[in-house]
Amino acid sequence: MNVSATAPPVPELRPGTAAKSLRDVLVVTRRNVIRTVRIPEVVVLSLVQPIVFVLLFAYIFAGSFSLPGAANPAAYREYMMPGFFVQTLAFATAGNSSVSMANDMQSGMVDRFRSLPMARGALLTGRTLADLVQNVMVMTVMVLCALLVGWRIHHGVLRAAAAFALLLLMGYALSWVGVVIGLSVRAPEAAATSNFLWLFPLTFLSNAFVAPSTLPTVLRWAAEWNPLSATVQATRQLFGNPGLAATGAWPAQHPVLVSLSWSVLIAVVGRTLAVRRYRSAGS
Amino acid sequence: MAGAIHATGLVKTFGETRALDGVDLDVPEGSVLGLLGPNGAGKTTTVRLLATLLRPDAGTAVVAGHDVVRHPDRVRLSIGLSGQFAAVDDRLTGRENLRMIGELYGLRSRAARRRADELLDRFDLTGAADRMSSTYSGGMRRRLDLACALVVRPSVMFLDEPSTGLDPTSRLMLWDIIEDLVSQGTTILLTTQYLEEADRLARDIAVVDHGRIIARGTPRELKAQAGGQRVEAVVSRREQLDAAAALLAGYGIRTPDVDRPRGMVSVPVDGGVRLMTQVIAALDAAGIEITDIGMRRPTLDEVFLALTEVAPRDTSRTAVGAGAANEKE
Ligand SMILES: Nc1ncnc2c1ncn2[C@@H]1O[C@H](COP(=O)(O)OP(=O)(O)O)[C@@H](O)[C@H]1O
Ligand SMILES: [Mg+2]
Numbered sequence: 001m002n003v004s005a006t007a008p009p010v011p012e013l014r015p016g017t018a019a020k021s022l023r024d025v026l027v028v029t030r031r032n033v034i035r036t037v038r039i040p041e042v043v044v045l046s047l048v049q050p051i052v053f054v055l056l057f058a059y060i061f062a063g064s065f066s067l068p069g070a071a072n073p074a075a076y077r078e079y080m081m082p083g084f085f086v087q088t089l090a091f092a093t094a095g096n097s098s099v100s101m102a103n104d105m106q107s108g109m110v111d112r113f114r115s116l117p118m119a120r121g122a123l124l125t126g127r128t129l130a131d132l133v134q135n136v137m138v139m140t141v142m143v144l145c146a147l148l149v150g151w152r153i154h155h156g157v158l159r160a161a162a163a164f165a166l167l168l169l170m171g172y173a174l175s176w177v178g179v180v181i182g183l184s185v186r187a188p189e190a191a192a193t194s195n196f197l198w199l200f201p202l203t204f205l206s207n208a209f210v211a212p213s214t215l216p217t218v219l220r221w222a223a224e225w226n227p228l229s230a231t232v233q234a235t236r237q238l239f240g241n242p243g244l245a246a247t248g249a250w251p252a253q254h255p256v257l258v259s260l261s262w263s264v265l266i267a268v269v270g271r272t273l274a275v276r277r278y279r280s281a282g283s
Numbered sequence: 284m285a286g287a288i289h290a291t292g293l294v295k296t297f298g299e300t301r302a303l304d305g306v307d308l309d310v311p312e313g314s315v316l317g318l319l320g321p322n323g324a325g326k327t328t329t330v331r332l333l334a335t336l337l338r339p340d341a342g343t344a345v346v347a348g349h350d351v352v353r354h355p356d357r358v359r360l361s362i363g364l365s366g367q368f369a370a371v372d373d374r375l376t377g378r379e380n381l382r383m384i385g386e387l388y389g390l391r392s393r394a395a396r397r398r399a400d401e402l403l404d405r406f407d408l409t410g411a412a413d414r415m416s417s418t419y420s421g422g423m424r425r426r427l428d429l430a431c432a433l434v435v436r437p438s439v440m441f442l443d444e445p446s447t448g449l450d451p452t453s454r455l456m457l458w459d460i461i462e463d464l465v466s467q468g469t470t471i472l473l474t475t476q477y478l479e480e481a482d483r484l485a486r487d488i489a490v491v492d493h494g495r496i497i498a499r500g501t502p503r504e505l506k507a508q509a510g511g512q513r514v515e516a517v518v519s520r521r522e523q524l525d526a527a528a529a530l531l532a533g534y535g536i537r538t539p540d541v542d543r544p545r546g547m548v549s550v551p552v553d554g555g556v557r558l559m560t561q562v563i564a565a566l567d568a569a570g571i572e573i574t575d576i577g578m579r580r581p582t583l584d585e586v587f588l589a590l591t592e593v594a595p596r597d598t599s600r601t602a603v604g605a606g607a608a609n610e611k612e
Contacts, residue, residue, distance in 0.1 A: 013389040015356055020389060027386045035374045038415065108370030112431070115334050116387045117359040280338070 021119035028113075028126025032100065033133055046134065050088045050142040057084055058149040074150050079242045081151040082163075082235040083208025085142060086228050089171040090199055092138050094178040096131045098191035101182025110183075110281055121275045124179050131175040135168055154240025163238035166259050170231045173263040176270025183277040208232050212249075224249040227262035234259045287312040287439050287470035288333060292342035295328050295494075302328040304494035305342070310470055310487075315461070317485030318474040321591055325494040326474035327367050330443045333472065334364045347439045347470075360388075363437030367444050367474075369428035373417035377408050377427050380416060385434045395434075402430040407456070421448040429457065433464075440464060442473040446480055458484060478584050492591045505590075506580045514562055515549040517575040524548065527571050534562055552578075 013020040037043055058077050104110045104123075113123045143164075153160045178195070185191050204210075205223050212223035223229055233255035236243045251258040288310035295303040303325045310316040318326050331337045333346055335355035344351045347361035371380050378399050385395030403412045406426040411419060416427060425448050432440065442461070446454045461471060461484055475481050481488050482502045490498040490505070498505060514534070518527050521543075528539045528548045535550030542549070552558055559578050566573055581589075 012391045012394065015360060015389060024387060027383055031372065031375065031379075031383055034379065035372070038374045107373070108366055108368050109372060111331075111336055111366055112364075112370040112384075113387070114336055115359060115362065115364040116384065117356060117389065118387050281336075 015117040015119070021122060024119040024122035025125045025129065028123050029129040029133075032126055032130030035100075036130065036134060043137075046092065047138060047141045050092075050138055051145050053088060054081075054084065054142060054145040054149060075242055077150055078152065079236075080209065081146050082239060082241055083203075083206070083232045085139070085146075085167055085235065086170065086206075086232050087203040087208055088142060089135055089138065089167060090174050090203060090228065091195065093131050093135055093171045093175045094181075094195050094199060095192065096134060097127055097175040097178030098182040098185075098195060099188045101127060101179050102185055102188040102191040103182075105183065105281065106187060110278070114278075114281065121271070121278070124176075124271070124274050124278055127179055128172060128175040131178075132168065132172050135171045135175075139164065139167065151241070152239075155238060159238040159240075162256075163235040166231055166234055166238070166256065166263075169263040170227065170259065173227075173266035173270065176267050176274060179274045180270055180277060183274060183281060202226065202228055206232060207252075224251055227259070227266065230255045230258035230262060288316070288344070288346050288472060290329075290333065290342065290344035293329065293332055293339050293344060294341040295325075295332060295337060295339055301494055303332070303339075306491070306494065306496055308472075308489065308496070310472055312470050313465065313468045314487065315465055315471040315473065315485045317481035317488045318472060318491055319476075319478065319481050319488055319587060320474075320491035321476075324491045324591075326491060327443055328494075329491070330364075330366070330441045330472065330474060334362055334441050335359055361438045363432035363435070363440045365429050365432040365440075365442050365445055367447070369421075369424040369448075371416050371424055371427045371431065374415055376413050377403060377416055377419070377423075378412040380427060381430060381434060384431045388435045390435070398434055402433065405460075406430045422450050422453045425449055426453060426456075429460070433460075436467070437469060439470045439472070442471065444474055444476065446475065446477060454480075478582070478587055490587065490590050498590050505586045506582075508586070508590075512552055512554075512578055512580060513549050514552050514559065514578050515547060515576065516562075516566065516573050517545065517547045519546075519572040519574045521546050523571045526569065527566065527573070530565055530569055530571065531562065534558060534565075 013023060057080060101124075104113075110123070177198075178191075181194055182188075182191050185194060205219060206212075206226040206229040207223060208228060210223075212220045212229070215223055230251050233243065233252055235241075237255060288308055290306060290308040293303050293306040293308075294301070306325070306329055308316065308329070318329060320326050328337065332339050333344055333351060335346075335351050335358050338352055346358045349357040349361070351358050371377075372383070375383065381399035381402055382392075382395045385398050386392065390398065403409045406429065408423060408426060408430070411423060416424060419427065425445075429442075429445065432442075445461075446457055449457060458480075461473070465471060471484075473481075473484065486501060488499065488502055488505060489496050498508060500508065514531065516527060516531065518524050524541060524543065524546055528541050531539045531548050531550045534552060534554075536553050537551050539548050539550035541547075556578075559576075563576060566576075
């Protein structure tokens with residue numbers, strides 16, 4: 001059989017059209033989701049990890065820490081859980097996106113995609129959407145686990161849904177940071193390691209586990225304006241979980257607005273940088 | 284459209300490395316250009332520039348009628364690329380890989396599926412079509428990668444060392460496919476280290492070294508450039524080697540090369556069979572016994588070595604390559 005005689009000469013969807021761009025994103029998202037689920041232990045382990053952490057936090061930390069003004073471990077669990085959700089999502093999503101992107105660079109898949117008439121950025125958007133799918137799974141497992149150890153939603157389904165949306169949006173924004181990192185390093189191992197460098201400070205220098213008011217001025221200021229603090233504060237309010245006495249800082253007063261703004265800003269800046277890096281990848 | 288690939292003055296530097304230092308290329312529509320060069324010569328960089336993966340620091344390139352810098356999207360619609368290292372998704376099956384590529388070229392799902400089946404069949408991968416490609420052998424991955432480059436009919440095809448890692452059967456299959464593509468009017472730029480491959484497939488060859496094109500022409504022209512015809516004679520008795528060299532010098536157009544370990548004298552000549560008979564008669568008259576005598580053109584290997592000036596140190600391998608390199612100095 002002659003290879004080229006039977007080849008479809010003209011593509012049916014023209015590049016540059018909205019339909020083609022949307023399809024490109026979906027095709028890449030599907031490819032990434034398939035890659036994830038094809039190795040079942042990857043999925044299982046990524047879900048077991050939050051379970052282990054929830055249990056560790058709930059039974060070890062909650063036993064030895066206590067929340068000022070509410071001296072029982074159950075209150076600490078309720079207080080701690082939103083911070084824990086944010087931290088787990090941040091690590092999961094940034095880890096996924098940066099390592100997978102670095103893998104695609106190293107394996108030559110980025111070159112392959114860049115030589116195709118694909119929408120600019122479709123590969124990257126497809127990456128972040130696949131991360132979102134995985135974040136929903138991680139989130140679900142984590143919430144079920146949290147419910148088992150006594151964490152509760154107090155303000156109804158609508159507000160809880162808003163809280164989950166804020167969490168997933170922040171996760172989505174951080175996924176773009178991961179993409180930029182993945183496109184900037186030369187090996188997946190470097191991507192994996194680099195995540196610790198920015199995510200540990202980001203999650204610990206926040207109100208997730210400590211009260212910013214206990215920190216020295218500069219650190220306190222950083223913790224108050226930390227995007228993750230706003231998300232933690234907002235979800236505590238929306239879930240009706242106990243928080244700390246508000247410090248009076250502006251972000252702490254308007255956590256939903258601040259969290260939303262940060263997420264949009266991080267996603268937009270991240271995407272812009274990522275597309276720029278993608279276009280010049282390898283040069 | 285003036286030529287399917289038309290590049291002038293391509294320059295690309297990576298930090299301190301000047302990977303391309305002013306490359307000009309012209310590949311007429313429907314022809315095959317073999318880009319030949321040692322490791323690090325700049326072959327892959329050339330391919331990556333022409334396939335819109337890199338932007339040149341200077342120079343211009345038009346591929347399939349479109350400027351690679353100004354209209355990369357239009358170029359991408361018309362090209363197929365099989366890079367130096369097979370780029371297939373290791374966790375997708377062969378079939379999924381091909382369907383995905385088809386969809387990204389803009390085929391609808393049904394057409395992409397049909398095309399994937401055809402290519403799997405053509406590349407002898409049907410049996411492994413539904414296995415993750417991480418389970419494939421190197422040759423199978425390479426074939427899948429080539430199939431990916433052929434999902435739509437590319438008007439220009441880039442093949443960067445396509446036969447690396449292929450077994451002889453797969454290599455013949457590749458050659459068949461390339462000839463088939465050319466017969467359909469596809470323009471091909473292929474890089475290779477196998478001179479046999481360039482000789483067999485390419486009408487034109489460009490030799491690249493240190494980021495510059497140092498020679499170009501048909502295989503025949505290149506062979507002529509490295510010294511044309513040579514007479515080679517092997518003496519039976521080593522003590523007659525110098526006498527044979529002195530005698531042959533009278534017939535050659537240059538000083539003969541003497542390969543002592545093999546007892547061989549070789550000299551570039553300007554003449555055909557008649558000259559050969561004269562040489563044999565003269566050797567006979569001088570009482571020099573020979574075990575072997577012949578007239579031949581240099582192989583492309585020798586041309587290549589001569590042009591890139593990595594003449595073999597081991598003189599027993601070929602006197603011709605060394606001779607041609609001397610001539611160039
Ligand atoms: N991305 C890169 N970064 C730095 N140096 C590079 C890069 N790509 C190629 N080079 C250098 O450019 C030169 C040409 O490389 P290449 O085009 O890959 O050669 P070839 O394919 O002929 O072996 C080499 O010296 C190589 O080390
Ligand atoms: Mg190369």
